[in-house]
Amino acid sequence: MADEPVGQGPIHLELRMGPKLTRPVPPEVTEALLSAQITTTAGERSGFQLAFDLTKKGAIIDRLLPEGFFDPRTRVVVTAAVKGTPIVLLDGLIVRHEVGASNQPGQTTLTVTGEDLTLLMDLEERTDRYPNLPPFKRVTRILSKYTDYGIEAEVIEEKILQPPNAQRRVDYQTGTDLQYVTDLAQANGYVFYLIPGPVAGVSTAYWGPEKRVGTPQHALSVNMDVNSTVDQLTFAYDGTAREEPQARWQDPATRTSTLLAQPDISPLRPPLGKRATPALKRKTLSGTAKKDRAQAEAEALARAAVSADAISGSGSLDVNRHGYILQPRQLVGVRGAGATYDGEYYVKSVTHHLRPGSFQQNFTLTREGLIARSDTVRA
Secondary structure, three states: OOOOOOOOOEEEEEEEEEEOOOEEEHHHHHEEEEEEEEEEEEEOOEEEEEEEOOOOOOOHHHOOOOOOOOOOHHHEEEEEOOEEEEEEEEEEEEEEEEEEOOOOOOEEEEEEEEEEEEHHHHHEEEEEOOOOOOOHHHHHHHHHHHHHHOEEEEOOOOOOOOOOOOOOOOEEEEEEHHHHHHHHHHHHOOOOEEEEOOOOOOOOEEOOOOOOOOOOOOEEEEEOOHHHOOEEEEEEEEOOOOOEEOOEEEEOOOOOEOOOOOOOOOOOOOOOOEEEEOOOOOEEEEOOOOOHHHHHHHHHHHHHOOOOOOOEEEEEEEHHHHHHOOOOOOEEEEOOOOOOOOEEEEEEEEEEEEEOOOEEEEEEEEEEEEEEEOOOOOO
8 A cells, every 4th residue: 555656636535433443433533633643653552633623513512522423442543545445544543632712713622532452551560470381472362352452463482482481480461461462572673563454443563673674665756856855854873872791691500601702783684774883882781690591692692683773864745746655664766865875774653644634744764874775675
């Protein structure tokens, strides 16, 4: 769907709501929608805010609002149809709503704020035991509890295997499912997030490394006159971002302490830049000495990988001008920024701003090195 060009055709929004299963909202709700803002970030929960016009007395203020149509935990699905091809931008739950009454014409509004369906995993604290289950099987078991909301699991086995041994230790969960799954992801250099779609009512819960391989999206072009597709693009090189983790492990049999070797991050972070940035800082990891060696090695790998992205970019674009909807958590090419910053990047986050007649996107990009690895990008 990311390859579907927008061209000059219209963009239509579909808004669905309901307690668990959703259906298209009444026409009065669609007509009152003033704006929609949806933020999606790798490794974090997506959030949204919808604003409605309450100036004219109608179904929203007279009936739907009092009946609880916009109450917290109501499910919301937002789909943008581009030249007839639908792309689900959000599947989430309302957290709160606000009514702003005003004497000024057109200033009385209803603002609805919410988060994606991972909120369901963060509502209840629980304690659980996972004997003889490696991390990825624990995550799979937890995610199986949320299929009622159309959530399917995509779980990738950790890069450094950690065979469980119930005779030596049993892993416990305390806190919410979301906290536990997120902690397991961070301990292995992975991310956990929800991907809405491909159709309304269906989502994929992804637990694994950031997806930095595959066909990139169509390039963001800047400083290329009529061929420019983005309004603004700024790059930064933070020399203190990258860290060299120092992790020690103690052999329980001999009590001998060993400084673990520096990990190779390429399994988690396939290089996108030709010249890697050096690590200026050293970070001593605490608590690794008494863990299993595989766990200590996984934590060192995670720390090195997460801190590797010293290069960042940010900008904004008009979807009609760019020709495509920029998707987060995928690769995209950049051209026109010069030899140092051209090339492929990982799209870390995207914020969609939708208003009648306007679809703008703000975005952030990251990678670990300078200079493109290829002379061409996908135009």
